[in-house]
Amino acid sequence: MVETSPTLLEQSNWLEFSTLLGIPGLVAGVDEVGRGALFGPVVAAAVILPDHALPILMAAKIKDSKKLSSSRRTQLAQQICGLAIDWKIGFASTAEIDKINILQATLLAMKRAVLKLKVQPVLCLVDGNQLVKDLLLPQQTIVKGDERSLVIASASIVAKVWRDDLVMRLALKYPMYNLERNKGYGSQRHLLALQQYGPSPLHRQSFRPCQIKLPNAE
Secondary structure (H helix, E strand, O other): OOOOOHHHHHOOOOHHHOOOOOOOOOEEEEEEEOOOOOEOOEEEEEEEOOOOHHHHHHHOOOOOHHHOOHHHHHHHHHHHHHHOOEEEEEEEOHHHHHHHOHHHHHHHHHHHHHHHOOOOOOEEEEEOOOOOOOOOOOEEEEOOHHHHOHHHHHHHHHHHHHHHHHHHHHHOOOHHHOHHHHOOOOOHHHHHHHHHHOOOOOEOOOOHHHOOOOOOOO
């Protein structure tokens, strides 16, 4: 067990050191990335950390993935996966997003990530305000969970790095959309490319910026 100084704990806003302290059994953090993107899947991660990993990650200044540089996220993702008792990725494809809508696809990705875990948690902490449907495990939603729970922040980082790596590989196939820079989100260059080239097969047709009919299209 890694000792944490009392001062460090007093300064901590992480729920693991207050509200969640002393829960018997393993807790999984669940978070998604890519919900607002125009291209590619929505990706979720489920992460279970041992108690001794929590002060290590707090000392590493872990935070919401959106507030970290790309290189720092990658370093932390490697550290998290090395420390984790178990972690898994789940995703919902572009076709699924278009079929069932982005909210339902997000919850489906989260469910898939949790169901892949080989170690069953006693509780899932889910980022946001929506419970995962048909998940036969106790759940607790936490709004802004990636700023409040270390396991949710860890899941956020792992999911973000996994999705970014995927989009970087797909960028080689679709170079016109500047995906290596925008990671599938609606940057100005991405929107202009959609106007010029139309959407690729991996763009979300249910999203308005992707609903473009080129003049020469059938």
